[in-house]
Amino acid sequence: MSSSTDQSLRTYYRACNLCEAICGLIVTHRNGQVVSIAGDPDDPFSRGHICPKAVALRDVYEDPNRLRKPLKRVGTDWQEIGWEQALDEVADRLHQVRTQHGPSAIGVYAGNPTVHNSGSFLAMPGMVKALGARAVFSASSVDQFPHHFAAWQLFGHPLLMPVPDLDHTDFWLIIGGNPIASNGSIMTAPDVSTRLRAIQQRGGRVVVIDPRRTETAHRADEHHFIRPGTDVFLLLAMTQTLFAEQLVNPGRLTALTDGLGTLQEAVAPFTPESVMAITGISPDVIRALAHELAQTPRAALYGRVGVSTQEFGGLCLWLINVLNLLTGHLDEPGGMLFTSPAIDVLATRPGSPRPVYNKYNRFQSRVSQKPEFMGELPVACLAEEIETPGDGQLRALVTSCGNPVLSTPNGRRLETALTQLDFMVSIDIYLNETTRHAHYILPPLTGLETANYDLTFHMLAIRNTARYSEPMVPKPDGTLYDWEIFEHLRLRLLGTSRAEWTLQNPEKIIDQGLRYGPYARQGLSLTYLREYPHGVDLGPLQSQLPGRLFTPNGRIDVAPALFLADLPRAHAALQEGTPAPDSLLLISRRHLRDNNSWMHNARVLMKGRNRCTLLLHPTDAARLGIVTGQSVRVRSRVGEVDIPADITPDIMPGVVCMPHGYGHHRTGTRLDVAQQHAGASVNDLTDEAFADSLTGNAALSGVPVWVNGM
């Protein structure tokens, strides 16, 4: 570590914490002053790849708007206070609410960067437990609940999600994902662009199903538009085709598979012809996709945010997994494989039975009776839980790493609800659209300043890998890591005497996990990883079934009752047909230079043309008399926004598309750069009542909207 007088140039290696690709970085710095950030060619996984966001880690690190001391709201002003005072007062206020109204009056929201920071990820649950809060919400219910749900139903555990074996597949069918912009998700694959090209170079094909001709679609061999929210019908018809044309062949997994007959019967009505009108995809294309998936020896059907955050997200993820299984691609090289992570959070003691997973619908949300899943309630219910009087009404909220005002449906309703709380505290690095409603903001160190082991992303990586990042600089005086904030609050909430306070450093859990994990024999430990700052490669993914299955009987039922019971809902939607012709269907998009809602204060990413525009097809634009650049008003059931139109044939007729994460015009924030690029929030249009009722995930795709020129 450099001392305060040491001005020599130092090289520091870490994994980027911004997205799921976890690229290796080389940072050079002089006594903590960043000089450059580049890709690390010696990282065996990312091989030197980075994207423009990595460079913005410096902007975050140096951002004058970033909070470095706790803030306390005093009237309409904010006052910087010391940590002791902040932690004592926050714990006192939470304790007061709990004493007065019970622990059910306290809610918790954990946002996306939680999974990019092992300190937060490992320490937050202890604090939540000490709080006794049951109303736990997270970004998972506006993102990947359906993935977990299908993994649980089919493989016995929500974390047992297979990933595409990208480096060995010859046919990659992508449905509702845009990895060229997002760098991949539930699929850690740094440099996905080169990996995609390699599929094509070895004679393979990439096909994209998306209502927008995306950056990935442009690189693919084939792209088909699909009407938002109708993927379930495409997937049902593909499954029907496999049965009707005797293409079902689970191969090695045949002996493990139950429910084929029931599944065949359930999908029988969904012929390719019957779903053509609703999906906008011709029966020939549907049959051809089913054939290619079945007949390519190494093929992977992969779905992501577009099929997860929609009305039938649960059914979609069920069918995606089932289609891979029926065509013999599940648990096979070049298909969809399970990882063998260096820290296996699913590990059970050898010989002891695997516990049956039951965290679904054990309780329901108070107001609209939404089912609990994985110990959480859908975040779309958060506002009503705050607004609605009665026993269990939420009076206090703890947010960490989250900006739900911009990231969850009907953000305007939520921001109004937040003003009604008796108490709110945010653990966050910015005073933003959400945290401005808090009474206290507790800012941790972040990014380059923190240690991290990517527990989640190593578990979802297309190769087995492990890597530990140390902080770039010693911890500055008067600062705390996320995990320390949680530990300080936990100890205060438990009411233990100060003399007995010992902070549990989550590093110990990581070390133990490595030392008792699947690579223990190779000597993996934290000490070992510290010696390999570029990360270690632990080999390609391997077939693992039946050993890895968590289902109580060790088998896979392809027709679980919960999915079958949800099918009539899809059937009803098919009967109902397409919506009123005057409405358009709203979807959202990601851009390589955006990162959800929180990187818009990084000047380096905000150069160039305005990215917050509404994509419209030329036929819709002509019908509405709208030209590119013109400001238009978009209305939905819940709200309206004004946004410049961007007319392009790359969007499906009848569909409009906005980026998510904008809407920085809100007053009272400290985001000087983001405010200059305010844009409009797509979640001022998305509807908190529109959801996948099976999993509770918000339906952010396919929201009916009306557009007018202004």
Ligand SMILES: Nc1nc2c(c(=O)[nH]1)N[C@H]1C(S)=C(S)[C@@H](COP(=O)(O)OP(=O)(O)OC[C@H]3O[C@@H](n4cnc5c(=O)[nH]c(N)nc54)[C@H](O)[C@@H]3O)O[C@H]1N2
């Ligand atoms: N319409 C629409 N809405 C969407 C989506 C969509 O595609 N369309 N996508 C959804 C998805 S996939 C997701 S994951 C969610 C994301 O939803 P959120 O997680 O609620 O939102 P983020 O924008 O990721 O906000 C991250 C917050 O963490 C803070 N932060 C950053 N680094 C740190 C840190 O190190 N420590 C702490 N304590 N805080 C930090 C930032 O300042 C910011 O406030 O949005 C969802 N919302």
Ligand SMILES: Nc1nc2c(c(=O)[nH]1)N[C@H]1C(S)=C(S)[C@@H](COP(=O)(O)OP(=O)(O)OC[C@H]3O[C@@H](n4cnc5c(=O)[nH]c(N)nc54)[C@H](O)[C@@H]3O)O[C@H]1N2
């Ligand atoms: N640059 C950048 N990278 C990111 C993020 C970011 O904000 N910016 N966010 C990170 C996060 S939190 C996540 S979860 C991942 C997400 O990773 P991805 O899922 O790859 O990202 P998206 O770009 O949201 O891709 C969703 C695609 O689904 C399409 N789509 C929308 N509705 C439908 C539909 O009904 N059916 C079908 N078939 N497609 C539909 C959209 O047009 C879009 O192309 O990205 C991560 N990486």
Ligand code: SF4
């Ligand atoms: S692709 Fe993701 S992990 Fe890699 S440099 Fe960009 S933001 Fe960081």
Ligand SMILES: [Mo]
């Ligand atoms: Mo996400």
